Amino acid sequence: MKRFAALFNALDATTRTGAKTAALAAYFRDAPHPDRVWTVALLSGRRPKRAVNATELRLWAAEAAGIPLWLFEESYAVAGDLAETIARLLPETATSQPPGLDATLRALIALTGRPPAERRAHVTATWAALGADERFLFNKLLTGGFRMGVSQGLMTRALAQVTGVEASVMAHRLMGDWDPAQTSFAALTETGGSDGAARPYPFALASPLEDAPENLGPPEDWLAEWKWDGIRGQIIARAGAFAVWSRGEDLITDRFPEFAPLQDHLPPGTVIDGEIVAWGGSAPLPFADLQKRIGRKTVPKRLLAEAPAHVLAYDLLEDAGQDLRDAPLSQRRARLEAILAALPPGLPLSPSPTIPGDWAVRAAVRDGARGRIAEGLMLKRLSSPYHVGRRRGDWWKWKLDPYAVDAVMIYAQAGHGRRANLYTDFTFALRDGNDLVPFTKAYSGLTDAEFAEITRWVGRNTQERFGPVRRVVPELVFEIGFEGIQASPRHKSGIALRFPRMLRWRRDKGVADIDTIEALRLLLRHKTGGCLPPAPPEGI
Amino acid sequence: MTTGLLTFTDRGIFCPEGGFYIDPWRPVDRALITHGHSDHARWGHGRYLATHAALPVIRHRLGNITAEGIAYAETRQINGVSVSFHPAGHVPGSAQIRVERGGEVWVVSGDYKVEADGLSEPFVPLRCHSFITECTFGLPLFRWAPQARVSDQIAAWWQANAAEGRTSILAAYGLGKAQRLMTMLPGLGPILTHGAVEATTDILRDQGYPIPATTRVTAGVDAKSHPGALVIAPPSALGTSWAGRFGPAAEAFASGWMALRGIRRRRGLGTGFVISDHADWPGLNTAIRDTGATRIFATHGYTTPFRRWLEDQGYDAGIVQTEFGGDEADTPEPEPEPAPEPVPAP
Numbered sequence: 001m002k003r004f005a006a007l008f009n010a011l012d013a014t015t016r017t018g019a020k021t022a023a024l025a026a027y028f029r030d031a032p033h034p035d036r037v038w039t040v041a042l043l044s045g046r047r048p049k050r051a052v053n054a055t056e057l058r059l060w061a062a063e064a065a066g067i068p069l070w071l072f073e074e075s076y077a078v079a080g081d082l083a084e085t086i087a088r089l090l091p092e093t094a095t096s097q098p099p100g101l102d103a104t105l106r107a108l109i110a111l112t113g114r115p116p117a118e119r120r121a122h123v124t125a126t127w128a129a130l131g132a133d134e135r136f137l138f139n140k141l142l143t144g145g146f147r148m149g150v151s152q153g154l155m156t157r158a159l160a161q162v163t164g165v166e167a168s169v170m171a172h173r174l175m176g177d178w179d180p181a182q183t184s185f186a187a188l189t190e191t192g193g194s195d196g197a198a199r200p201y202p203f204a205l206a207s208p209l210e211d212a213p214e215n216l217g218p219p220e221d222w223l224a225e226w227k228w229d230g231i232r233g234q235i236i237a238r239a240g241a242f243a244v245w246s247r248g249e250d251l252i253t254d255r256f257p258e259f260a261p262l263q264d265h266l267p268p269g270t271v272i273d274g275e276i277v278a279w280g281g282s283a284p285l286p287f288a289d290l291q292k293r294i295g296r297k298t299v300p301k302r303l304l305a306e307a308p309a310h311v312l313a314y315d316l317l318e319d320a321g322q323d324l325r326d327a328p329l330s331q332r333r334a335r336l337e338a339i340l341a342a343l344p345p346g347l348p349l350s351p352s353p354t355i356p357g358d359w360a361v362r363a364a365v366r367d368g369a370r371g372r373i374a375e376g377l378m379l380k381r382l383s384s385p386y387h388v389g390r391r392r393g394d395w396w397k398w399k400l401d402p403y404a405v406d407a408v409m410i411y412a413q414a415g416h417g418r419r420a421n422l423y424t425d426f427t428f429a430l431r432d433g434n435d436l437v438p439f440t441k442a443y444s445g446l447t448d449a450e451f452a453e454i455t456r457w458v459g460r461n462t463q464e465r466f467g468p469v470r471r472v473v474p475e476l477v478f479e480i481g482f483e484g485i486q487a488s489p490r491h492k493s494g495i496a497l498r499f500p501r502m503l504r505w506r507r508d509k510g511v512a513d514i515d516t517i518e519a520l521r522l523l524l525r526h527k528t529g530g531c532l533p534p535a536p537p538e539g540i
Numbered sequence: 541m542t543t544g545l546l547t548f549t550d551r552g553i554f555c556p557e558g559g560f561y562i563d564p565w566r567p568v569d570r571a572l573i574t575h576g577h578s579d580h581a582r583w584g585h586g587r588y589l590a591t592h593a594a595l596p597v598i599r600h601r602l603g604n605i606t607a608e609g610i611a612y613a614e615t616r617q618i619n620g621v622s623v624s625f626h627p628a629g630h631v632p633g634s635a636q637i638r639v640e641r642g643g644e645v646w647v648v649s650g651d652y653k654v655e656a657d658g659l660s661e662p663f664v665p666l667r668c669h670s671f672i673t674e675c676t677f678g679l680p681l682f683r684w685a686p687q688a689r690v691s692d693q694i695a696a697w698w699q700a701n702a703a704e705g706r707t708s709i710l711a712a713y714g715l716g717k718a719q720r721l722m723t724m725l726p727g728l729g730p731i732l733t734h735g736a737v738e739a740t741t742d743i744l745r746d747q748g749y750p751i752p753a754t755t756r757v758t759a760g761v762d763a764k765s766h767p768g769a770l771v772i773a774p775p776s777a778l779g780t781s782w783a784g785r786f787g788p789a790a791e792a793f794a795s796g797w798m799a800l801r802g803i804r805r806r807r808g809l810g811t812g813f814v815i816s817d818h819a820d821w822p823g824l825n826t827a828i829r830d831t832g833a834t835r836i837f838a839t840h841g842y843t844t845p846f847r848r849w850l851e852d853q854g855y856d857a858g859i860v861q862t863e864f865g866g867d868e869a870d871t872p873e874p875e876p877e878p879a880p881e882p883v884p885a886p
Contacts, residue, residue: 420802
């Protein structure tokens with residue numbers, strides 16, 4: 001753990017990318033081999049299953065620290081990070097020879113499902129054996145919320161540097177389903193960790209288009225298609241393997257049993273990139289329908305009928321076993337359409353339609369995106385290869401402006417991690433006659449300086465405390481943006497928003513100027529177009 | 541709120557019989573000031589009383605005021621109430637204020653720390669019946685390492701930066717922390733100062749505090765003229781064009797708040813050194829126990845949980861609301877920024 005803690009501190013002590021890459025490269029050169037594998041796993045989101053839950057940890061830690069639980073909770077509310085809270089509250093102990101990362105993680109994995117007394121004994125004994133830094137990291141491994149301020153791309157570059165393997169090849173080797181407990185560093189970096197037959201390619205990612213599309217050049221150089229509101233998926237049909245991967249590298253084959261027939265019909269050695277959506281027969285259903293499917297390991301028959309899944313395919317990464325990623329998009333797309341055209345009818349896979357025309361035509365089509373359950377358009381350069389990760393310039397997401405309402409903040413709660421101690425999590429209300437109806441929460445969209453200013457304001461304008469939540473004077477007005485709206489019996493307001501966030505702080509407006517809940521209900525009834533019905537005149 | 545010898549008003553802590561306030565935040569006729577930080581020594585009072593050691597900085601910051609000095613432990617009668625000032629160990633010249641009448645003793649801690657820092661007059665425990673204590677760091681999360689250890693950490697950082705050809709820019713509050721750092725660090729190279737820091741440092745040096753020589757950053761003072769330098773600057777100078785003059789530089793902040801990773805990351809700082817001029821959790825608890833007081837009032841800090849903790853320990857505990865009426869645990873403002881420097885008279 002000492003070497004791992006030293007790596008963590010080195011990464012944590014700098015905001016410079018070069019210094020981070022150097023620290024990682026040094027670690028990949030001199031750390032014990034099994035530790036390196038675990039580090040790659042952790043930095044690519046492959047966390048061991050949680051052996052202990054947060055409630056248990058709090059109780060055990062409060063007792064080990066010799067403080068009442070309420071004081072532990074107060075401290076946690078201030079630190080905003082459970083691992084850090086525990087590390088800071090436990091008495092300092094002299095450390096002799098703390099176990100390494102590999103041994104620590106293996107012991108944790110072995111602990112899963114053991115009786116509470118045994119888990120507690122192990123955890124408290126480990127706390128006692130570790131110094132403060134290692135203890136913090138051990139807690140991070142326990143709680144699962146592990147982030148080291150290092151992107152997977154940066155980690156891949158460091159590994160590439162150390163092994164001499166090209167970064168894009170290394171990125172591919174790290175993909176898929178591999179178990180750090182069963183994988184050697186040599187195997188991982190020389191051939192890849194996962195079963196090669198089911199291994200996905202790294203996803204190409206798009207950047208938001210901030211400029212006018214005219215600045216991209218001639219429209220005929222660009223393919224335009226809907227930006228669907230589903231989940232990104234990669235379908236792999238190879239000899240001896242059929243797999244569906246999510247963008248987060250989760251293997252989701254079993255969650256979508258309706259895709260299974262594809263393995264009998266796709267030519268062997270086919271890999272398709274596309275959007276998984278809930279399907280209404282000829283068009284996608286709202287994201288809310290797909291949401292019922294996500295996160296379910298097994299799907300009941302009723303759901304399969306209500307919200308059948310479908311893939312809208314937009315790219316072909318492998319054709320007849322050949323890696324096609326370096327070929328231009330125009331060629332890949334043509335091959336994709338040929339493959340799809342040869343499939344028998346009735347399969348849950350079809351090409352995502354392209355949108356021809358000049359920029360003005362496409363802009364007009366884009367305006368109707370919401371009616372198509374899309375968020376806008378994707379623009380992809382026809383001559384571009386399929387990049388690893390996000391490379392600016394060839395793939396753009398050209399989204400519609402969000403819906404927006406002006407609402408007043410009524411509750412505030414402090415955030416976590418980097419936002420510990422800062423009020424960043426707000427609940428907003430709209431007007432309903434003379435009442436205020438809470439209708440959404442939002443956490444993002446303001447600058448650090450604005451959050452700091454609001455935090456000071458909350459301190460002076462708290463009316464009531466409910467644990468960590470403050471009821472505040474309804475006075476601060478924000479423009480809340482969102483991408484979609486749906487009826488929700490679970491919410492007091494009867495509505496639920498998709499991707500709500502603060503677009504800006506309306507310092508020019510007061511609580512008298514906010515929108516009404518009726519406006520949202522109207523929007524729910526006519527869910528097309530991009531703007532709200534006009535608010536009723538003031539003073540009624 | 542009537543509590544006896546001292547009461548709590550919307551101007552600050554007040555002694556009705558003595559007719560004076562302690563560290564009031566609105567203008568009053570007569571103010572007793574614990575130390576020169578801007579949230580304690582405010583402008584606009586009729587008369588000021590502070591220690592001889594604190595007064596030069598207070599005068600420098602507040603300009604033309606009617607002020608009187610008092611020695612540590614000297615007793616003065618104000619309308620039949622005895623008052624005396626005793627070292628608080630917070631910054632040079634800082635004091636706790638003891639108030640007595642008819643055998644009833646109150647102590648107002650001001651800001652304090654119990655660890656001797658080698659520069660400030662060391663904290664003196666005082667026996668009293670009622671103790672008004674700050675609790676800026678009144679949660680068990682906050683436990684400071686001994687000063688020597690932090691000194692080693694900063695020295696190692698400075699040396700590593702110098703070896704890489706980087707200037708070390710260390711942010712610290714201008715009154716107290718900056719001079720403490722100058723005094724506690726080994727002489728590894730030149731120490732440069734921002735003008736706001738140097739002005740206060742000069743005053744303290746003139747008073748006879750043993751602060752090593754430093755160089756004010758002026759035109760021509762940069763990484764070329766002073767390679768491997770440590771620059772001590774107010775936090776507001778980090779990331780500005782002023783800091784840009786040093787070329788490749790490493791920035792860090794020396795504050796008790798750096799104990800919280802979230803706060804350090806929010807400041808966009810890789811490096812933070814945990815060093816405070818306020819008492820940590822064990823320090824607060826020791827100081828309170830040593831007063832022998834049965835009645836404790838918490839102010840400035842995590843007052844709500846701290847009061848509950850004190851009640852759990854069997855004290856009669858209360859809270860003194862500060863200016864904004866809120867619970868300051870919501871707004872962990874770093875130790876006060878120095879007030880804007882008045883333009884010195886020609």
